[in-house]
Amino acid sequence: MTNQQMLQRLIGYLGSFLIILACLAVGKWISSLLPFAFPGSILGMLILFILLNFQLVRMHWIEPSASLLLRHMALLFIPVAVGLLAYLDTVMASLGVIMLNVVLGISLILLVVGRLYQRMNR
Numbered sequence: 001m002t003n004q005q006m007l008q009r010l011i012g013y014l015g016s017f018l019i020i021l022a023c024l025a026v027g028k029w030i031s032s033l034l035p036f037a038f039p040g041s042i043l044g045m046l047i048l049f050i051l052l053n054f055q056l057v058r059m060h061w062i063e064p065s066a067s068l069l070l071r072h073m074a075l076l077f078i079p080v081a082v083g084l085l086a087y088l089d090t091v092m093a094s095l096g097v098i099m100l101n102v103v104l105g106i107s108l109i110l111l112v113v114g115r116l117y118q119r120m121n122r
Contacts, residue, residue: 009064012064013064013065013068016063016065017065019048019057019061019062020048023044023047023051024040024044026043026044026047027042027044027045027046027047028040028043028044031043
């Protein structure tokens with residue numbers, strides 16, 4: 001790989017990361033303006049989705065960094081899992097409630113998606 005190709009690849013990664021980070025920053029800014037607590041990262045993903053949906057941002061613009069993040073996503077969950085170990089006694093005390101919520105949440109999602117699928121295929 002030549003230096004020119006490496007430089008183009010680096011610029012592609014940086015440009016796509018900047019687009020994703022800009023959406024995250026706008027989402028966090030909107031979250032700070034809301035009168036209730038809402039994760040800015042979720043708003044940032046929603047903003048990125050809307051930009052992609054209306055083709056204001058092209059998929060190939062963010063594909064280099066998005067594929068890199070997806071390829072190494074498992075590594076991004078390690079800090080969360082390690083942090084959860086600090087509260088293991090609290091998690092174990094509430095394990096029944098947590099499992100009940102997981103089962104109810106999955107059931108609700110399956111019902112809603114099933115109904116939407118049936119309604120859309122009429």
